Amino acid sequence: MAPGETVTVNLLLLALGGFGAGAAGALLAAREPAISRWVGHAGALIGAMAACALGVAGLAGGTLNVVIPALLPIGGFSLGMDRLSAFFVLVIATAAIPSAVYAVAYTHSYEGRSSLAGMGLGLNTFLAAMVLVVLARNALTFLVMWEAMSLASYFLVMTEAENRETEQAGWLYLVTTHAGFACLLIGFLLMAHGTGTMVLGEWRAASTAVDGPTRDAIFILLALGFGTKAGVVPLHIWLPKAHPAAPSHVSALMSGVMIKLGVYGLIRIGFDWLGVGASWWGGTVLVVAALSAVLGVLYALVEQDLKGLLAYSSVENIGIILIGVGAGMLFRSYRLDALASLALIAGLYHALNHAIFKPLLFMGAGAVIHATGTRNMEEMGGLIKRMPQTAACFLAGSIAIAALPPFNGFVSEWLMFQSLLLSFEIPITGVNLLFALSIAALALTGGLAAACFVKAFGISFLALPRSPAAEQAHEAPRMMRAPMALAAMACLALGVAPVGLLGLLNATVADLIGTPADMRFNWNGIVANDAFAIVSPLWIAVALVSLPALVLMTMRIIGSGGGSRTYETWGCGRALQTARFEYTGAAFANPFKRVFAPLYRPVRELDIRFHPESRMFVETITYRDQIRSIFEEALYGPIVRLVQRGAQRARIVQSGNVHLYLVYIFAALVALLALAG
Amino acid sequence: MPTQILIEAMQLLIVGLGAPLLTGLVRRVKARLQGRRGAGVLQPYADLRKLLAKEPVVSETTSWLFRFTPYLLAATMLLSALLVPLLTTQTPLRFLGNIIVLMYLFLLGTFFLALAGLDAGSAFGGMGSSRETAVAALAEPTVMIAIFAMAFRTGSTSLDEIVRRGASDSLLLLTPGHLLAFLAFFIVALAETGRLPVDNPATHLELTMIHEAMVLEYSGRYLMLIEWAAGMKLLIFLALLSNLFFPWGIASTVTPPALAVACIALIVKIGALAIGIAALETSVAKLRLFRLPALLSSSFALALLAVISFLFVK
Numbered sequence: 003m004a005p006g007e008t009v010t011v012n013l014l015l016l017a018l019g020g021f022g023a024g025a026a027g028a029l030l031a032a033r034e035p036a037i038s039r040w041v042g043h044a045g046a047l048i049g050a051m052a053a054c055a056l057g058v059a060g061l062a063g064g065t066l067n068v069v070i071p072a073l074l075p076i077g078g079f080s081l082g083m084d085r086l087s088a089f090f091v092l093v094i095a096t097a098a099i100p101s102a103v104y105a106v107a108y109t110h111s112y113e114g115r116s117s118l119a120g121m122g123l124g125l126n127t128f129l130a131a132m133v134l135v136v137l138a139r140n141a142l143t144f145l146v147m148w149e150a151m152s153l154a155s156y157f158l159v160m161t162e163a164e165n166r167e168t169e170q171a172g173w174l175y176l177v178t179t180h181a182g183f184a185c186l187l188i189g190f191l192l193m194a195h196g197t198g199t200m201v202l203g204e205w206r207a208a209s210t211a212v213d214g215p216t217r218d219a220i221f222i223l224l225a226l227g228f229g230t231k232a233g234v235v236p237l238h239i240w241l242p243k244a245h246p247a248a249p250s251h252v253s254a255l256m257s258g259v260m261i262k263l264g265v266y267g268l269i270r271i272g273f274d275w276l277g278v279g280a281s282w283w284g285g286t287v288l289v290v291a292a293l294s295a296v297l298g299v300l301y302a303l304v305e306q307d308l309k310g311l312l313a314y315s316s317v318e319n320i321g322i323i324l325i326g327v328g329a330g331m332l333f334r335s336y337r338l339d340a341l342a343s344l345a346l347i348a349g350l351y352h353a354l355n356h357a358i359f360k361p362l363l364f365m366g367a368g369a370v371i372h373a374t375g376t377r378n379m380e381e382m383g384g385l386i387k388r389m390p391q392t393a394a395c396f397l398a399g400s401i402a403i404a405a406l407p408p409f410n411g412f413v414s415e416w417l418m419f420q421s422l423l424l425s426f427e428i429p430i431t432g433v434n435l436l437f438a439l440s441i442a443a444l445a446l447t448g449g450l451a452a453a454c455f456v457k458a459f460g461i462s463f464l465a466l467p468r469s470p471a472a473e474q475a476h477e478a479p480r481m482m483r484a485p486m487a488l489a490a491m492a493c494l495a496l497g498v499a500p501v502g503l504l505g506l507l508n509a510t511v512a513d514l515i516g517t518p519a520d521m522r523f524n525w526n527g528i529v530a531n532d533a534f535a536i537v538s539p540l541w542i543a544v545a546l547v548s549l550p551a552l553v554l555m556t557m558r559i560i561g562s563g564g565g566s567r568t569y570e571t572w573g574c575g576r577a578l579q580t581a582r583f584e585y586t587g588a589a590f591a592n593p594f595k596r597v598f599a600p601l602y603r604p605v606r607e608l609d610i611r612f613h614p615e616s617r618m619f620v621e622t623i624t625y626r627d628q629i630r631s632i633f634e635e636a637l638y639g640p641i642v643r644l645v646q647r648g649a650q651r652a653r654i655v656q657s658g659n660v661h662l663y664l665v666y667i668f669a670a671l672v673a674l675l676a677l678a679g
Numbered sequence: 680m681p682t683q684i685l686i687e688a689m690q691l692l693i694v695g696l697g698a699p700l701l702t703g704l705v706r707r708v709k710a711r712l713q714g715r716r717g718a719g720v721l722q723p724y725a726d727l728r729k730l731l732a733k734e735p736v737v738s739e740t741t742s743w744l745f746r747f748t749p750y751l752l753a754a755t756m757l758l759s760a761l762l763v764p765l766l767t768t769q770t771p772l773r774f775l776g777n778i779i780v781l782m783y784l785f786l787l788g789t790f791f792l793a794l795a796g797l798d799a800g801s802a803f804g805g806m807g808s809s810r811e812t813a814v815a816a817l818a819e820p821t822v823m824i825a826i827f828a829m830a831f832r833t834g835s836t837s838l839d840e841i842v843r844r845g846a847s848d849s850l851l852l853l854t855p856g857h858l859l860a861f862l863a864f865f866i867v868a869l870a871e872t873g874r875l876p877v878d879n880p881a882t883h884l885e886l887t888m889i890h891e892a893m894v895l896e897y898s899g900r901y902l903m904l905i906e907w908a909a910g911m912k913l914l915i916f917l918a919l920l921s922n923l924f925f926p927w928g929i930a931s932t933v934t935p936p937a938l939a940v941a942c943i944a945l946i947v948k949i950g951a952l953a954i955g956i957a958a959l960e961t962s963v964a965k966l967r968l969f970r971l972p973a974l975l976s977s978s979f980a981l982a983l984l985a986v987i988s989f990l991f992v993k
Binding site for chain 1: 731732736738740742747754757761776780784786789790793805806808809810815817819823824827831834837840895899900983990991
């Protein structure tokens with residue numbers, strides 16, 4: 003161990019100790035659910051805070067080198083840290099800290115329903131495994147931790163296993179995540195075979211020894227494996243089912259962090275392990291990312307389940323992040339390294355932002371579900387008056403995720419646009435057009451995301467309560483509000499003062515790519531590529547706060563009174579206003595549904611029952627409007643049917659006869675001996 | 680320093696005080712083209728003063744968002760007025776942001792206005808919000824592709840840099856990509872500012888309203904702020920169209936004569952565009968809501984063609 007590593011090793015031990023103590027404490031106190039949830043989540047909090055410090059230390063240049071040969075075969079259990087790993091440790095910790103605090107209060111309602119010891123164990127294992135995945139320096143360590151992460155999250159998804167929906171979501175998640183894992187496993191083995199080493203740090207230099215087609219195959223396999231975890235279209239189908247099914251703090255971590263580890267893997271294969279790739283690699287990532295962004299937000303827009311909407315929006319945001327990654331890979335394959343750095347910085351910035359605002363929104367959704375007992379937005383409404391603080395936090399998250407100033411999403415999306423706009427420096431017309439289309443996709447995504455979160459906030463929190471439960475809603479407990487407020491403030495801080503983070507990110511990408519981005523920044527603003535692009539997030543925020551105040555004061559001075567009269571909403575002279583007159587979420591999304599009808603392929607059913615005596619009177623109207631997923635029907639349907647048919651055929655060998663099975667074993671043994679001989 | 684403050688103050692005054700005049704001009708020209716006498720061009724000032732003095736009636740269903748939104752909306756427009764190069768290419772506050780920042784400021788205003796539309800709980804407001812966000816979202820790709828085309832030609836996304844490089848480019852109007860980008864941006868400007876054929880600013884007929892439905896619940900000083908902001912948005916878009924695509928007359932040095940010329944040039948250009956809009960609004964009918972995607976996708980196609988034409992002359 004190098005002398006400078008004492009700090010990082012101690013922080014790592016503290017982090018793992020925190021997670022370990024949390025898991026053990028939760029198990030030991032299994033008989034006392036209240037103690038179990040406090041101890042379990044306190045451990046997670048300590049671990050997350052230590053991980054946060056570890057990430058910061060790593061970004062500041064700290065290294066780590068831990069090898070325990072006894073723990074795993076073939077190279078041992080090996081950990082290390084470069085800036086990219088440190089950044090992702092920081093991403094994990096940023097989402098884990100508020101989620102752990104939130105979980106203490108949120109899991110209260112699970113007492114007596116689910117095993118809190120199990121939840122504590124699962125959460126701590128999940129967090130520890132994620133940290134160890136990004137620190138892994140050896141293929142086997144990586145794969146083992148990856149699988150531990152998937153299994154821990156699977157058990158967390160299954161918390162409410164008594165629901166049939168949850169059961170199905172968990173099953174789908176288990177199958178897809180293992181299909182992805184299989185791809186990773188084959189990819190890693192091919193890579194280890196080609197390079198002759200299991201040490202991840204040596205792959206970059208050794209990858210030149212791997213021949214072209216094998217490199218392509220490895221890229222495809224690893225991209226499929228990591229893409230499944232990241233939830234890119236069309237590998238996303240598990241995500242919108244599994245994330246909403248989990249308890250809200252787990253959804254926050256799965257959406258906020260776990261899917262980012264897919265991004266981490268893609269960055270590793272795109273920029274590190276395989277060296278500089280062919281340009282079609284970057285192009286493919288860019289196209290898939292742009293599709294994920296647009297389709298993700300389009301599906302989010304028509305979702306009525308608040309958590310489902312947030313889950314689809316994660317598909318969108320992963321798309322945005324990967325647009326940066328894909329653009330960076332393309333730039334790099336044309337030797338425009340400074341631009342590659344700029345694009346990757348934008349992607350990483352958005353990854354961190356999303357790890358803050360998505361947990362914030364999931365926590366807000368959890369508070370609302372806690373208060374109203376429903377996930378359906380059409381049964382919420384009016385919550386801004388009943389839960390003002392939760393509403394303010396959710397609004398901050400909505401503005402941030404819609405990429406509007408002065409919050410953090412704006413800064414990363416601005417950087418993303420700048421890097422894409424600079425693509426005219428690539429001298430190939432086809433690639434220029436590809437970039438033009440991805441700019442259009444990103445712009446469309448931005449506009450649709452704004453609409454989507456107008457809907458999410460407006461339908462859930464504004465106007466009159468749409469159900470008795472919403473009318474009875476109460477503000478969330480303080481332990482749930484505090485982490486939301488913390489996350490909202492972090493969104494604002496990263497939106498007005500990107501200075502510190504940009505410096506660290508530039509160092510991170512410079513380590514990876516070799517050339518830093520051509521970017522100057524200070525408190526006053528960011529200047530990219532020599533006055534190509536300028537923005538001053540801090541002063542825009544100052545103006546957005548001071549100008550409304552200035553307008554207000556000016557109006558007072560020129561003689562407008564401050565008074566106003568309160569009266570009911572105008573409704574063409576009808577007698578009373580009820581929530582039945584309000585615009586619904588389904589109606590809000592309808593223009594989008596019509597414009598993008600070929601994609602949604604909606605099934606509409608209208609069933610009107612008239613009064614038996616006159617058709618002038620309607621007794622009941624039933625309206626059903628459902629969208630059909632292209633991917634489930636056209637892509638996965640045939641695969642599932644094929645597997646089922648294969649399984650039917652395979653049943654022939656399963657006779658149930660013990661003697662026959664003994665024959666199988668004997669035959670296998672003979673075959674093996676023959677092969678070995 | 681004093682000249683810089685002076686320039687920004689002039690920009691604020693031009694946008695803030697000129698907006699009602701522009702609205703009045705468009706209405707007046709439209710009235711004359713339709714064979715009516717119409718109100719005087721100064722009528723919007725009187726309207727705004729009347730609204731300012733009136734006591735607003737606020738729905739009891741609304742929250743703080745409803746009262747906050749008009750102030751924020753006016754503020755985003757004033758902030759935009761500080762960014763856009765109106766008279767000179769030396770806009771002092773250019774470090775605040777480039778053209779993308781400007782577009783996101785507009786989107787911020789739309790976002791809050793759409794929320795305010797839902798806040799009162801009336802069906803009109805929700806309908807307006809839904810339609811307004813749909814139009815804004817569908818216009819966004821065209822905006823960015825038009826910006827991409829400009830970045831291609833001028834090598835910058837900074838507003839003043841685009842104008843400066845455009846002004847030094849004598850063959851500007853002979854470039855087909857330039858004109859295509861102008862057309863695309865013009866259609867987007869019509870959509871973003873709620874003009875015909877996208878939205879009719881003069882209608883209060885339920886089924887056709889977009890912007891007006893969204894702000895239906897506003898009255899008094901709140902409505903005044905919203906109408907003022909709508910006027911400012913139109914003015915800023917017209918100023919962008921004039922200066923980004925026809926940067927004639929804009930002052931490259933900050934001297935009184937140059938600024939006077941720039942002022943006259945700006946008035947002439949914006950006036951011409953305003954008359955153009957009035958003529959257009961007289962001659963075309965409003966498109967059905969679900970025909971709008973066709974219009975917006977054709978503007979997108981124009982912007983993409985602009986990019987492609989720059990690719991070929993690169």
